[in-house]
Amino acid sequence: GAVVSQHPSWVICKSGTSVKIECRSLDFQATTMFWYRQFPKQSLMLMATSNEGSKATYEQGVEKDKFLINHASLTLSTLTVTSAHPEDSSFYICSARLLAGRQETQYFGPGTRLLVL
Amino acid sequence: QKEVEQNSGPLSVPEGAIASLNCTYSDRVSQSFFWYRQYSGKSPELIMSIYSNGDKEDGRFTAQLNKASQYVSLLIRDSQPSDSATYLCAVNTRRSSASKIIFGSGTRLSIRP
Numbered sequence: 001g002a003v004v005s006q007h008p009s010w011v012i013c014k015s016g017t018s019v020k021i022e023c024r025s026l027d028f029q030a031t032t033m034f035w036y037r038q039f040p041k042q043s044l045m046l047m048a049t050s051n052e053g054s055k056a057t058y059e060q061g062v063e064k065d066k067f068l069i070n071h072a073s074l075t076l077s078t079l080t081v082t083s084a085h086p087e088d089s090s091f092y093i094c095s096a097r098l099l100a101g102r103q104e105t106q107y108f109g110p111g112t113r114l115l116v117l
Numbered sequence: 118q119k120e121v122e123q124n125s126g127p128l129s130v131p132e133g134a135i136a137s138l139n140c141t142y143s144d145r146v147s148q149s150f151f152w153y154r155q156y157s158g159k160s161p162e163l164i165m166s167i168y169s170n171g172d173k174e175d176g177r178f179t180a181q182l183n184k185a186s187q188y189v190s191l192l193i194r195d196s197q198p199s200d201s202a203t204y205l206c207a208v209n210t211r212r213s214s215a216s217k218i219i220f221g222s223g224t225r226l227s228i229r230p
Contacts, residue, residue: 043205043220043221043222043223044161044205044220046220049217091158091160093160093161097218102148103148103149103166103168104149104209104216104218105149105151105163105166106151106163106207106218107163108153108160108161108162108163109160110159110160111159111160
């Protein structure tokens with residue numbers, strides 16, 4: 001399958017700082033990437049859809065000024081958690097959409113575990 | 118009604134038996150269907166995709182799709198303890214001309230030795 005990487009794999013930061021997470025599609029181009037958040041023992045929650053060359057589309061209840069998304073190239077999307085607080089501590093997972101004709105598949109990165117102290 | 122529904126489980130199956138995971142979806146025009154496996158603390162991993170009615174087999178895994186009933190299932194033969202994980206059903210849907218994959222909340226599968 002296609003490979004998606006994320007960096008960093010984990011981060012610990014102080015409350016009030018900003019954290020940037022990178023998501024890369026390593027062997028295919030992805031015009032669309034997705035950012036999810038998952039709290040312990042809960043299901044994946046889609047935060048936003050990242051579109052190359054245009055603004056991200058945020059899900060209801062997700063603050064766009066809090067979670068900044070940039071998708072400047074066909075292989076890289078970044079999520080910046082601004083002014084992070086302890087309640088932002090979570091497992092952040094990106095995925096990239098692979099299109100093959102009319103069929104599409106999503107491949108996930110390994111995730112980034114964020115702990116805000 | 119949720120767009121993609123799964124029984125949350127846990128589903129407990131003895132080692133060596135067949136594990137059957139089920140999923141229903143609401144969007145009749147959905148064309149792509151996926152099963153992901155997620156181990157605790159890890160991100161989801163794609164294990165099967167299916168696009169046409171019928172069965173699709175890959176090793177010990179068989180995906181079954183019935184578009185008329187809006188039902189997709191995953192069978193795991195000869196279940197192993199390493200199959201213990203949460204299995205996510207995902208369905209492609211189209212909202213406002215934008216294509217999106219919607220995930221179910223997952224079924225926890227436990228294979229008991």
